[in-house]
Amino acid sequence: MASHRSSMGDPTRTLELLWRDSLPVKAQRGPKQALTVTAVVAAAVALADAEGLDAVTMRALAGKLGIAPMALYTYVPGRAELIDVMLDTLYAGMARRKPKGRDWRSRLEAVAHDNRALFHEHPWLAEVSTTRPPLGPGQLAKYEYELQALEGEGLDDVEQDAALMFVLGFVESSARAAADQRAARLESQMSDGAWWEANAPLLTRMFDPERYPIASRVGSAAGAAHGAAYNPDHAYAFGLERILDGLSVLMERPRTPRAPARKTARKRGG
Amino acid sequence: MASHRSSMGDPTRTLELLWRDSLPVKAQRGPKQALTVTAVVAAAVALADAEGLDAVTMRALAGKLGIAPMALYTYVPGRAELIDVMLDTLYAGMARRKPKGRDWRSRLEAVAHDNRALFHEHPWLAEVSTTRPPLGPGQLAKYEYELQALEGEGLDDVEQDAALMFVLGFVESSARAAADQRAARLESQMSDGAWWEANAPLLTRMFDPERYPIASRVGSAAGAAHGAAYNPDHAYAFGLERILDGLSVLMERPRTPRAPARKTARKRGG
DNA sequence: TGCAACTCCGTACGGCGTACGTAGATTGGG
DNA sequence: CCCAATCTACGTACGCCGTACGGAGTTGCA
Numbered sequence: 001m002a003s004h005r006s007s008m009g010d011p012t013r014t015l016e017l018l019w020r021d022s023l024p025v026k027a028q029r030g031p032k033q034a035l036t037v038t039a040v041v042a043a044a045v046a047l048a049d050a051e052g053l054d055a056v057t058m059r060a061l062a063g064k065l066g067i068a069p070m071a072l073y074t075y076v077p078g079r080a081e082l083i084d085v086m087l088d089t090l091y092a093g094m095a096r097r098k099p100k101g102r103d104w105r106s107r108l109e110a111v112a113h114d115n116r117a118l119f120h121e122h123p124w125l126a127e128v129s130t131t132r133p134p135l136g137p138g139q140l141a142k143y144e145y146e147l148q149a150l151e152g153e154g155l156d157d158v159e160q161d162a163a164l165m166f167v168l169g170f171v172e173s174s175a176r177a178a179a180d181q182r183a184a185r186l187e188s189q190m191s192d193g194a195w196w197e198a199n200a201p202l203l204t205r206m207f208d209p210e211r212y213p214i215a216s217r218v219g220s221a222a223g224a225a226h227g228a229a230y231n232p233d234h235a236y237a238f239g240l241e242r243i244l245d246g247l248s249v250l251m252e253r254p255r256t257p258r259a260p261a262r263k264t265a266r267k268r269g270g
Numbered sequence: 271m272a273s274h275r276s277s278m279g280d281p282t283r284t285l286e287l288l289w290r291d292s293l294p295v296k297a298q299r300g301p302k303q304a305l306t307v308t309a310v311v312a313a314a315v316a317l318a319d320a321e322g323l324d325a326v327t328m329r330a331l332a333g334k335l336g337i338a339p340m341a342l343y344t345y346v347p348g349r350a351e352l353i354d355v356m357l358d359t360l361y362a363g364m365a366r367r368k369p370k371g372r373d374w375r376s377r378l379e380a381v382a383h384d385n386r387a388l389f390h391e392h393p394w395l396a397e398v399s400t401t402r403p404p405l406g407p408g409q410l411a412k413y414e415y416e417l418q419a420l421e422g423e424g425l426d427d428v429e430q431d432a433a434l435m436f437v438l439g440f441v442e443s444s445a446r447a448a449a450d451q452r453a454a455r456l457e458s459q460m461s462d463g464a465w466w467e468a469n470a471p472l473l474t475r476m477f478d479p480e481r482y483p484i485a486s487r488v489g490s491a492a493g494a495a496h497g498a499a500y501n502p503d504h505a506y507a508f509g510l511e512r513i514l515d516g517l518s519v520l521m522e523r524p525r526t527p528r529a530p531a532r533k534t535a536r537k538r539g540g
Numbered sequence: 541t542g543c544a545a546c547t548c549c550g551t552a553c554g555g556c557g558t559a560c561g562t563a564g565a566t567t568g569g570g
Numbered sequence: 571c572c573c574a575a576t577c578t579a580c581g582t583a584c585g586c587c588g589t590a591c592g593g594a595g596t597t598g599c600a
Contacts, residue, residue: 011458011465015472022476030577031565058557068580070558079557131447132454132500135473144485151484157491162508165500169509173443177401184402188281195281202285203405206292214421215414221427230402230435238432239439246516300546301596328588338549340589349588 014081018088018136033074035065040075041085045122048086053124056082084134090122092138096145104251105244107149111164112171112240119175126179130172131165153251163247170239178232192228284351288358288406303344305335310345311355315392318356323394326352354404360392362408366415374521375514377419381434382441382510389445396449400442401435423521433517440509448502462498 016023020037043064048056058079062069076082094114101107119125133139146168150160188195209216223229286293290307313334318326328349332339346352364384371377389395403409416438420430458465479486493499 011460012469012472015469019472019476028577029567029575031567031579033578057555059555070581071579073558074578074580129446129450131443132450135469137476140477140482140485143489144482147484147488157488158495159508160488161492162505163512165505166509166512169443169447169505170440173401173439176399177439180399180402190281199282199285199405202282202289206289206407207410212410212414214417215410218417218427218430219413222431225428235432235435235439238429239436242433242436242513242516242520244516245519246512246514249515249519250512298546299544299596299598301548303547327586329586340550341548343589344547344549 013077014084014134015136017076017081017085018134022137034067035075037075037085038089040065040072041082041089044082045086045089048124049122053083053127056124083128085136087125087128087130087133088136088138090118090125090138091133091136091142094118094138094142096141101149104150104153105248108167108244108247109240111146111149112167115168115171116175116236119171119179123179123182126172126176131169154253155251159250163250166247167243170243171236174232174236174239177230177235181230181232283347284354284404285406287346287351287355288404292407304337305345307345307355308359310335310342311352311359314352315356315359318394319392323353323397326394353398355406357395357398357400357403358406358408360388360395360408361403361406361412364388364408364412364415366411371419374420374423375518378437378514378517379510381416381419382437385438385441386445386506389441389449393449393452396442396446401439424523425521429520433520436517437513440513441506444502444506444509447500447505451498451500451502 017037040061044056044061047061047064056079058072059069062072065072072082076085097110101110143164146164147160150163155163185191190198207216219229225231226234287307310331314326314331317331317334326349328342329339332342335342342352346355367380371380413434416434417430420433425433455461460468477486489499495501496504
């Protein structure tokens with residue numbers, strides 16, 4: 001249950017699953033299937049939304065669908081592949097509003113916010129990797145859409161890819177931090193305040209301000225400002241601002257007369 | 271096995287474990303323990319280094335230590351707490367070379383590199399959260415040390431904390447991406463090249479360059495430049511540069527005459 | 541000396557993903 | 571039209587996991 005994501009066994013099988021709608025139906029000899037892969041995935045997403053990814057066990061999912069646990073394996077090769085498809089399905093469903101943005105900065109900000117919203121809607125996403133998602137139709141469409149935000153702004157192709165991955169990685173990272181905090185709070189059954197109250201005796205004894213002067217000062221200030229040891233919203237806002245500033249340095253660098261940045265055309269991968 | 275990290279049950283118990291060395295020994299009535307918590311944790315770290323975090327099962331760890339599985343529970347309340355202590359132990363052991371850095375930029379770069387090195391030495395770290403680590407002595411010392419890199423550079427206390435978390439989050443995020451790629455490669459038993467070759471027929475049929483012009487161009491260029499769909503080292507180098515640029519915008523902003531940034535002094539947390 | 545407190549650990553429970561084999565439904569080919 | 575091939579559905583079982591529980595042995599203090 002610890003490592004999600006697939007690419008196990010026959011890797012082509014996962015791809016066929018992801019692209020199932022664009023693939024020619026293969027001749028079926030036996031009885032028709034009672035459900036569809038899409039229905040199974042939808043149920044899995046609903047279950048994960050409601051109770052978290054750990055609740056998506058093959059047995060529980062089968063129960064929700066009214067079939068026997070092992071019947072799931074006629075739709076999906078295993079749990080890891082199921083999660084792959086869940087992820088790509090979510091990507092495929094993301095709203096792609098016209099990149100209305102005036103400047104690249106607000107366009108990229110919108111991309112970040114959209115991704116953040118996805119994590120907010122489906123908190124279990126923080127538990128899967130997403131950085132190197134399976135090459136499904138959803139992921140591909142998302143990649144194309146999001147690259148538009150950076151198109152024609154003086155970055156070469158490699159930089160465009162790197163910049164997008166950079167932003168997406170940040171959003172994932174902050175979403176994960178937020179999810180961690182939420183989980184810790186739920187698990188420990190107590191508010192940040194209660195936790196602090198319970199552990200203050202021990203901690204104040206250990207936390208020697210003379211030995212840790214900066215940590216003491218900065219930690220106190222941050223705690224006071226956020227009302228907690230960590231504030232995901234503030235961290236996101238702060239980080240995104242820094243990231244956009246950092247990218248703007250790259251954008252506004254003196255540029256060569258600039259023949260289109262197209263580089264070699266070898267197919268991706270290798 | 272999916273959610274690591276603790277704070278379950280009695281939260282004070284975890285703290286007592288973390289600070290065990292600074293705490294007064296409590297009178298022991300029964301027989302002496304054959305091992306120490308520190309030895310157990312060291313064995314667990316060694317096992318995780320060698321075979322990954324999933325290999326650190328209570329049974330396997332007990333086997334390595336020559337004790338019965340259930341005997342572990344006399345040292346540690348459970349697996350989650352064990353992982354907490356493993357993490358803090360690693361933090362405590364990080365080399366803290368004098369912040370020799372001339373300017374804040376190279377100091378912060380060194381902090382990032384040190385953290386990256388830790389992820390490199392202990393790849394299983396990518397599987398635990400680390401963003402909100404337990405408040406142990408290692409974490410505290412690390413926090414103090416790393417804050418030094420940002421001290422006296424015109425950031426107020428809240429910004430100092432946010433900036434550090436921002437950098438550390440990035441390092442974790444890129445380490446995780448690298449680990450994901452490594453895991454995928456191991457699992458699928460094939461190189462990136464072999465994977466591509468096996469799946470090219472299906473993918474080239476799906477990947478319509480007219481429908482996805484930017485993805486096609488940028489993806490190809492990135493793949494060609496990196497020799498793979500993703501290059502963790504390049505992503506790290508690119509991201510860190512952007513981050514430092516972004517922070518420099520913050521540092522070099524016009525500053526108020528600047529009374530020391532010390533804010534309210536309420537204890538952290540709340 | 542007695543007993544409370546502690547360590548160690550054997551057994552067992554309830555969970556998980558899924559390998560394997562079978563029974564029954566469906567359908568294309570002769 | 572029939573039947574062999576092929577597919578779905580699924581019951582059972584295996585080998586993992588973390589850990590609750592209670593008993594047996596050991597120690598230090600009253």
